[in-house]
Amino acid sequence: MGPMVTGTPDAATRVPFVDLGAMTHDVRAEVDAGWCDLLERSDFVGGESVERFERAWASYCGTDEAVAVANGTDALLLTLRGLGIGPGDEVVVPANTFVATVEAVVLAGAIPRFADVDPATALLTPATLADALTPRTAAVLVVHLYGQPADMDALGEVAARAGVMVVEDAAQAHGATWRGRRAGSMGRAGCFSFYPGKNLGAFGDAGAVVTSDPALADVLRSLRNHGRIPGAHARHGLLVGTNSRMDTLQASVLAAKLARLDGWNAARRRIVERYRSALPPALARMIAVAPGAESVHHLAVLxxxxxDALRAGLAERGVESGLHYPVPCHRQAPYRRHSDRALPVCEALADQVVSLPLFPHMTGDQVEAVCRALHECGEERG
Structure with missing residues (x-):
């Protein structure tokens, strides 16, 4: 089902920020069948369903391997640990991101090195990466924020000159591409969250790492399963592992949704283009999409x-909105000690960003209600 179903706009239409019900309805039959199969096999954690999804997700992303884990934060943390990053190392992270990005760095025992972002795209740039590098930098976590991939070619060149590993935080970029290459396939590894609200979302927490490095994939499979040596249930390797295995149910849900992901992403693009065309320039601007990038618009950010006035005006007209993110990571209490300088773009964006409703099954009436609300707020501002 696509967005913008025809109908007469209703001034009383209320538009939720997100509605997952229609996506769930789309996959209900496959999920029911997968659940019945699961009950018959009593195969509740790991197993063939998870392995089948791993193969499908690796193929979709254009990598050789995918390792399913319990959530997106673990995907980042286990990847850093699997690459040998820990105490004494620094990892560059953009300060304009969900806190899990920097959280994973600290949990790995490394030191986050905060970087500023581009004012138009809100993404890490080659210049802001270079400005954050030090002799202790071991890696950079490139965040493909709001569904748009960063310039992986230019960032990769800066990282390569500095001898720094590149890991992609693609938690908001399922299916996005940079010059034709899928998010997650361009660094040493790509880390995904399948939290229910993501473009590809599970029925609970789940995550995955994609990579074309078979040695890293083997280490990740061990780390997610208490550090066990593959094929030896009672033997453990040299690294301390954890319990980060994907539930079979989540793999079944994700496999069913994956077949629809491209269509759902296309619907998101159409809605964002409608917003962009309707937005009064004096009211706000939308986060730009860079040439070479194909965004999947996890969020529609103004x-x-x-x-405050814009959010109030939208709310008066029945349109919900969100904030992503009102406090940059370097100003969050647990991470302030790692901040040694001002990051003016991140700090300005934190006070100015507003996220509009966006989900692939929005009706035409809902989309038009948002556009009408933006127009009316613009008239009031004028």
Missing amino acids: VTTDR
Whole structure:
């Protein structure tokens, strides 16, 4: 089902920020069948369903391997640990990201090195990466924020000159591409969250790492399973592992949704283009999509100088909104000690960003209600 179903716009239409019900309905038959099969086999954790999804996700992303884990934070943490990053190492992270990015660095025992972002795209740039590098830098976590991949060619060149590993935080970029290459396939590894609200979301927490490094994939499979040596249930390797295995149910759900992901992403693009065309320039601007990038628009983010007034105006017209993110990571209490300088773009964006409703099954009436609300708020501002 696509968005923008025809119908007469209703001034009383209320638009939720997100509605997962229609996506669930789309896959209900496959999920029911998978659940019945699961009950018959009593194969509740790991097993063939998870392995089948891993193969499908690796193929979709254009990598040789995919390792399913319990959540997106573990995908980042286990990848850093699997690459040998820990105490004494620094990892560059953009400060404009969900806190899990920096959280994983600290949990790995490394030191986050915060970087600023581009004001138009809100993404890490070659210049801001270079400015954050030190002799202790071991890796950079490139965040493909809001569904748009960063410039992996230019960032990769800067990282290569510095001898720094590149890991992609693609938790919001399922299916996004940079110059035709899928998010997750361009660094040493790509880390995904399948939290229910993601473009590809499970019925609970789940995550995965994709890579074309077979040695790293083997280490990750051991780390997610208490550090066990593959094929030896009672023997453990040299690294301390954890319990980060994907439930079979989540793999079944993700496999069913994966077949629809491209269509759902296309629907998101159409909705964002409608918003972009309807947005009064004096009211706000939308986060830009860079040439070479194909965004999957996990979020539809505006930048405005009077956020409170805009959110109030939208709410009065029945349109919910969100904030992603109102406090940059380097200003969050647990991470302030790692911040040694101002990051003016991140700090400005934190006060100005507003996220509009966006989900692939939005009706035409809902989309038009948001556009109408933006127009009316623009008239009030004018």
